Amino acid sequence: MGFISDQYRDSSRLNARFRLHRDFSTSQRPFPRWVFDQFDFNAATSILDIGCGPGYLWAENRERVHHEWEIVLVDRSFGMLAEAHKNLQGWGLKVRWLNSDARALPLDERVFDVVVANHMLYHVEDRPGVLGEIGRVMKPEGRLYAATNGREHLREIRELIERFQLDSSIWAHHNAFSLENGEAQLRGSFERVSCVRFDDSLEVTDIEPIMDYIQSGFSSEELAANAKGLQDIQVFIGRQLNEEGVIRIRKETGMFIAEKPHPT
Numbered sequence: 001m002g003f004i005s006d007q008y009r010d011s012s013r014l015n016a017r018f019r020l021h022r023d024f025s026t027s028q029r030p031f032p033r034w035v036f037d038q039f040d041f042n043a044a045t046s047i048l049d050i051g052c053g054p055g056y057l058w059a060e061n062r063e064r065v066h067h068e069w070e071i072v073l074v075d076r077s078f079g080m081l082a083e084a085h086k087n088l089q090g091w092g093l094k095v096r097w098l099n100s101d102a103r104a105l106p107l108d109e110r111v112f113d114v115v116v117a118n119h120m121l122y123h124v125e126d127r128p129g130v131l132g133e134i135g136r137v138m139k140p141e142g143r144l145y146a147a148t149n150g151r152e153h154l155r156e157i158r159e160l161i162e163r164f165q166l167d168s169s170i171w172a173h174h175n176a177f178s179l180e181n182g183e184a185q186l187r188g189s190f191e192r193v194s195c196v197r198f199d200d201s202l203e204v205t206d207i208e209p210i211m212d213y214i215q216s217g218f219s220s221e222e223l224a225a226n227a228k229g230l231q232d233i234q235v236f237i238g239r240q241l242n243e244e245g246v247i248r249i250r251k252e253t254g255m256f257i258a259e260k261p262h263p264t
């Protein structure tokens with residue numbers, strides 16, 4: 001099984017990361033609420049959410065989701081889609097579920113007003129191909145919303161992993177499509193590309209959520225191979241918490257908004 005498939009077989013690893021952000025972020029505005037604040041949809045909007053995961057974006061904005069919207073949720077992981085289904089069922093929404101890879105969407109062209117691709121484009125190897133697919137299924141002047149991270153995101157956690165020489169593959173992905181290089185990549189297929197940043201950081205007062213977060217980035221085999229380093233990190237964090245009472249961690253997150261060019 002590939003690294004990304006293993007990571008996202010179900011939501012357990014993603015949930016560990018979600019919990020750290022939910023419980024220790026300094027921003028009063030939770031990230032999924034902020035993402036929704038950026039949307040500019042009218043009543044008849046058709047929406048495609050690619051790499052939807054467990055559907056947190058929709059579940060966390062439940063009362064803001066318009067019942068007239070037509071929403072298609074896509075994920076390559078069947079386990080994620082099943083959880084999204086569980087999280088959103090019974091609301092009377094117009095939702096369709098699609099277990100598909102973003103590289104070849106079994107969808108007609110020019111159907112969607114909006115495509116959302118949050119925190120997933122950095123996982124995709126053939127990004128130009130996926131961005132081409134997104135453009136194909138979008139209506140002319142349709143809009144893409146793509147949240148991602150910046151270089152400094154969770155720097156202190158990355159430094160711990162380097163310092164204790166842990167061997168985890170997940171960190172290798174994030175720079176592939178970041179707040180620094182995403183705009184240049186989007187300009188190939190989209191116009192009017194803009195970037196909005198979310199101002200936030202973490203102040204963590206407990207060891208366990210940080211350890212859960214770090215461990216969520218490892219496959220089962222990697223966990224066993226890095227057991228000693230993980231133990232050392234735990235001792236190090238424990239000492240830091242005893243001395244300072246809090247661990248401060250930088251966050252750098254935001255979103256690109258881009259439009260599909262109108263055909264001339």
Ligand SMILES: C[S@@+](CC[C@H](N)C(=O)[O-])C[C@H]1O[C@@H](n2cnc3c(N)ncnc32)[C@H](O)[C@@H]1O
Binds near residue numbers: 008051102117123
């Ligand atoms: C970090 S999660 C983000 C989930 C959600 N968009 C969010 O922001 O909470 C990345 C998701 O993208 C999915 N994914 C990764 N590569 C994909 C691909 N090529 N096609 C479809 N889904 C993909 C994963 O299965 C996973 O559910």
